[in-house]
Amino acid sequence: MTIAMPLTAAYLAEFAMFITTKLVVGRLGYLELAATGLAGSITFEVLVVLMGLLSVVGVLIAQAEGAGNKAEAGHSARQGFFLATLLGLPGMVLVWHLADLLALTGQDPRVIELAGPYLQGVSGSVLPVLWFSVLRSFVAALARTGAVMVITVSAVGLNYLLTIALVNGGYGLPALGLMGAGLATTIVSWAMFFALLTYTYLTPSFRGYGVFRGRLRFDGVVCREICRLGIPIAGLVFLESGLFAAVSILSGVLGPTNLAAYEVLMAWVGIPFVIAFGIAEATMVRVAFGMGRNSPAAARQSGVIGIAAGGVILTLLVVVPLGIPEVLVLLFLDSADPGFGEVSELAIKLLFIVAIFQVFDGLQAIASRALRGLKDTIVPLWIAAFGYWVMGVGGGCLMAFPLGMAAPGLWWGMAVGLIVTASLLTRRFFRLTRRLQQDYAAAARAPAT
Numbered sequence: 001m002t003i004a005m006p007l008t009a010a011y012l013a014e015f016a017m018f019i020t021t022k023l024v025v026g027r028l029g030y031l032e033l034a035a036t037g038l039a040g041s042i043t044f045e046v047l048v049v050l051m052g053l054l055s056v057v058g059v060l061i062a063q064a065e066g067a068g069n070k071a072e073a074g075h076s077a078r079q080g081f082f083l084a085t086l087l088g089l090p091g092m093v094l095v096w097h098l099a100d101l102l103a104l105t106g107q108d109p110r111v112i113e114l115a116g117p118y119l120q121g122v123s124g125s126v127l128p129v130l131w132f133s134v135l136r137s138f139v140a141a142l143a144r145t146g147a148v149m150v151i152t153v154s155a156v157g158l159n160y161l162l163t164i165a166l167v168n169g170g171y172g173l174p175a176l177g178l179m180g181a182g183l184a185t186t187i188v189s190w191a192m193f194f195a196l197l198t199y200t201y202l203t204p205s206f207r208g209y210g211v212f213r214g215r216l217r218f219d220g221v222v223c224r225e226i227c228r229l230g231i232p233i234a235g236l237v238f239l240e241s242g243l244f245a246a247v248s249i250l251s252g253v254l255g256p257t258n259l260a261a262y263e264v265l266m267a268w269v270g271i272p273f274v275i276a277f278g279i280a281e282a283t284m285v286r287v288a289f290g291m292g293r294n295s296p297a298a299a300r301q302s303g304v305i306g307i308a309a310g311g312v313i314l315t316l317l318v319v320v321p322l323g324i325p326e327v328l329v330l331l332f333l334d335s336a337d338p339g340f341g342e343v344s345e346l347a348i349k350l351l352f353i354v355a356i357f358q359v360f361d362g363l364q365a366i367a368s369r370a371l372r373g374l375k376d377t378i379v380p381l382w383i384a385a386f387g388y389w390v391m392g393v394g395g396g397c398l399m400a401f402p403l404g405m406a407a408p409g410l411w412w413g414m415a416v417g418l419i420v421t422a423s424l425l426t427r428r429f430f431r432l433t434r435r436l437q438q439d440y441a442a443a444a445r446a447p448a449t
Contacts, residue, residue, distance in 0.1 A: 047091075091127075129189050308369060
């Protein structure tokens, strides 16, 4: 929890930055809001996939720390910076040209035209975000995440003020519209990176790891290991984000009321998931630390504690969608809106499914990262493909369309897919750690026989 709670606060702050940007841009008009929401969401997905690959750096650092090898931990962090740079440069180019790719999906031309300047402004955030993620992995592996929380929470206010100033003009700055919103994100991302860099450089307990020692030297062995383990993780993240994108598109097929209800529900679902994500990152670090100490029992214990803590917290949060569904709807919809009655009725009906959905959504995130701490990435990718797409999207489509269940069918499909995925990933973690314990016990007895 020492690792998880500051990370959770930081992830909630990042979520708040995304919301505040939309609040400022929304005052310009619904088309501007739609353009920023669409472009921002796709940019976020690109970053999440890249950070998924780089998350292996945290596993390597935690294992080296568990083994008491500071030099190896620092070396892994340095190689993480190298790969982040190699991934970030083409990532910037991709984000800059995302408007051209989005135009191929049949979006409203007005939305595409408005999204272009925003994407150009936000493309400069790719490199600092990836570098920040590597540094965050380093400090998390060493159980020093408090600075990440302070930096990220402070960035919320800075992002809000900069967005207002650059979008609308102020403090001597010109009004740049949506490009200003993108530039604000870029400036804040660089500020966050330099703040964490300064903290890491000046903190005495981080000395001896050699993170900033000498020139950056490419190590093909370490980088290949990061890619070997990280590419399946990036694939899993892509499948997970694709699940929600697919359901969003299918909700739109069912009609604007269903799509509006989907957006309301996802605004809530993001909160318990972010809380689970902080626990998941801490669990991954502690599992990897245990393996670095050659203690599968400690790794298993960390995984069990993480999964159990997540299960308890997520179950307690069920009281929100079940107890105050009307309040959640009113947070995101104006009661004077002509479609309020229809959308709110559907959203309240779906919030019962969301209560089940949110528990297993968080549990699968924790279980997958516990497995990541064991360097198990290939089988979880196949489990995710089956759970997310065969059971989730496939089952949801079957219930929504041939069986005529409409939006509830889509959400039941997602819930079933996440229940299956969480169950299979948790089962695999228990089986792997039990096998590892048996192997280590057998190896310990071998000299005596």
